[in-house]
Amino acid sequence: MLMQTHEARLSALREELKRCDLDGFVVPISDEHMSEYVGDYAQRLAWLTGFAGSAGSAIVLQNKATMFVDGRYTLQVRDQVDGRLWDYESVPATDHARWLAKNAGKGARIGFDPWLHTRSWADKVGTALAEAGAELVAVDSNPLDAVWQDRPQPSAAKAETYDNSLSGQASADKREAFARALKENRCEAGVVAALDSIAWLLNIRGSDVAHTPVALSYAIVRDDGTAQLFIAPAKVSGDLRDHLGNQVTLRDRDEFEAGLAELGGKRVAVDPDSGVAAIFAALEEAGATPVALADPVMLPKALKNPAEVQGHRDAQARDTQAVSRFLRWLDEEAPKGSIDELSAAARLYEERAASGDLKDMSFETISGAGPNGASPHYRVTQETNRRLEPNSVYLVDSGGQYPGGTTDITRTIWIGPDAPPALVKDRFTRVLKGHIAIDTALFPQGTSGAQLDSFARQFLWQAGLDYAHGTGHGVGSYLGVHEGPQRIAKPRGGQAGTDQELHAGMILSNEPGYYKAGEYGIRIENLVLTVKREIAGAELDMLGFDTLTFVPIDRKLVDTALLSAQEREWFNSYHARTLAIARQKLDGADLAWVELQCARV
Incomplete structure (x- = not known):
């Protein structure tokens, strides 16, 4: 049985910890680049516990094992991780530092892999353990890897060039801007560890992480704009060498620590969020001075240039065609009771692939029927696969x-x-109203995503309801589907939260939701582009959003009596624009279906 296998794995890890003279170990979902989505070789938490979410962690002691997840995964973790073996903790209500200080015990040695955690995490947890009379120990090799006997190897796929016509800017220009940022902060070099930052900076892509087109590598950039790219030689082609040119030196990824050692005596910028604790330690050991500096790539990457905006619009037009065709098929076939979550997700993939331009899904499709849709980041498996029952709610979140x-x-x-129940329509319409409030928001330059978040929640709050995830995240240009630094979300943990101000050129999702545990989930998500808005008589520089996603919104779920005149006009205008794009992409029965869905209400 699967759970017996996970029990054996947990037991084997505990035996290995004894051999390593450790009383406990912290297991994150992470890789050496602090990526959100990681390659198969780094899926340690999933292997150990069975948890398939994209955010979470675990702590294993000899007498206790605990999973840590946020509100998105409260239901999922209980479905996938054996409660006989594991306790569950909610983040941010608790964290590793507080939990370990309470549970580790005096004299305990708690191990962590310094290549999988940030320096700030290690400092916080180390301090908490020291105050409790225990110790945080950086391991030279990960004890979990010693018991994961069939652990996959890192991907050996070739890195790919990314044409300037798509990127809109040459790598040399990007590296020049990076060098200026280094000089402004009196740094002579900068470490780039985030895989999407390396991809954007050097105009390269890869296929080393499922659904995210990046290549496993590190980069060190100097204040003269030259760079070293540390990447496995097997991943390098002649085209890549020619593309990078003579200002970018190629070195084996295994030489990265040696490259850090060569920076002795220099001030070296390292992003504290993507640069792991091991990088800071290696620089300090070499006699360099690591300077915690926000990744100089992050903000420029988020500000999409005209070529990138056009690339997004072209991609969205493909989605108008593919997702609309899927929804027409679903509308016709699902009421017959023969469709399940897996077959629906497979059909959606087929529709996207039919364009001939699809490189990959941008994440694993969330295909949630009925109660499964109440888990915001649900992942369907053979074990959880559920039929789309007549007279029920189905939530599908996907991307290409x-x-x-x-x-x-x-x-x-x-x-x-049958028609939806009145209460379901009420909840859906409240979510729709919040979605419209974000889409139509006007706000002055300097506004943060946190300041906009309540626009989306207000109509749910009026009914004593809410949702446990953010309202919006940044999106990359043929890169990560989740991209910082911008977000639309509540401030978290009593801290400043999402204080990044929004700028023209940033792309975000707009995705309020509502989840009724054990019954259904509701979410409406489009992507939007932040743009400048001209307002007569305005005394401030103003911004707003342009909608990028155009696919019909299910009119059967809308209670039009709850919509204001302005909201109803938005709904009709949105569908008029959707229909205009559909007429360029669809014909026959598919177009007829979209015309019906886009009729005025």
Whole structure:
């Protein structure tokens, strides 16, 4: 049985910890680049516990094992991780530092892999353990790897060049801007560890992480704009060498620590969020001075240039065609009771692939029927696969990686034939009203995503409701479907939260939701582009959003009596624009279906 296998794995790890003279060990979902999504070789938490979410962690002691997840995974972790073996803790209500200080015991040695955690995490946890009379120990090799006997090897796929016509800017110009940022901060070099930052900076892509087109590598950039790229030689082609030119030196990825050692005596910028504790330690050991500096790539990467914006619009037009065709098929077939979550996700993939331009999905499709949709980041498996029952709610969140653009769209569908219950329509319409409030927001330059977040929640709050995830995240250009630094979300943990101000050129998702545990989930998600807005008589520089995603929103779930005149006009205008794009991409029965869905209400 699967759970017996996970029990054996947990037991084997505990035996290995004894051999390493450790009383406990921290297991994150992470790789050496602090990526959100990681390659198969780094899926340690999933292997140990069975948890398939994209955010979470575990702590293993000899007498206790605990999973840590946030509100998105409260239901999922209990479905996938054996409660006989594991306790569950909610983040940010607790954290590793507080939990370990309470549970580790005096004299305990708690191990961590310094290549999988940030310096700030290690400092915080180390301090808490020291105050409790225990010790945080950086291991030279990960004890979990010693017991994971069939652990996959890192991907050996070739890195790929990314044409300037899609990137909109040459790598040399990007590296020059990086060098200026180094000089402004009196640094002579900078370490780039985030895989999407390396991809953007050097105009390269890869296929080393599922659904995210990046290549496993590190980069060190000097204040003269030259760079070293540390990447496995097997991943390098002649085209890549020619593309990078003579200002970028290629070195084996295994030489990265040696490259850090060569920076002795220099001030070296390292992003504290993507640069792991091991990088800071290696620089300090070499006699360099690591300077905690926000990744100089992050903000420029988020500000999409005209070529990148056009790439997004082209990708969204492909999604209009593919997702609309899927929804028409679903509308016709699902009420017959023959469709399940897996077959629906497979059909959606087929529709996207039919364009001929699809490189990959941008993440694993969330295909949630009925109660499964109440888990915001649900992942369907053979074990959890559920039929789309007539007269129920179905939530599907998906996206594609196309040349030039990354898409992400959620639609909530009522599977007929009967009309939805009034309460379901009420909840859906409150979510829709919040979605419209974000889409139509006007705000002055300097506004942060945190300041906009309540726009989306206000109508749910009026009914004593809310949702446990953010309202919006940044999206890359044929890169990560989740991209910082911008977000639309509540401030978290009593801290400043999402204080990054929004700028023209930033792309974000707009995805309020509502989840009724044990019954259904609702979410409406489009992508939007932050743009300048001209307002007559305005005394401030103003911004707003342009919608990028155009796919019909299920009119059967809308209670139009709850919409204001302005909201109703938005709904009709949105569908008019959707229909205009569909007429360029669809014909026959598919177009007829979209015309019906886009009729005025």
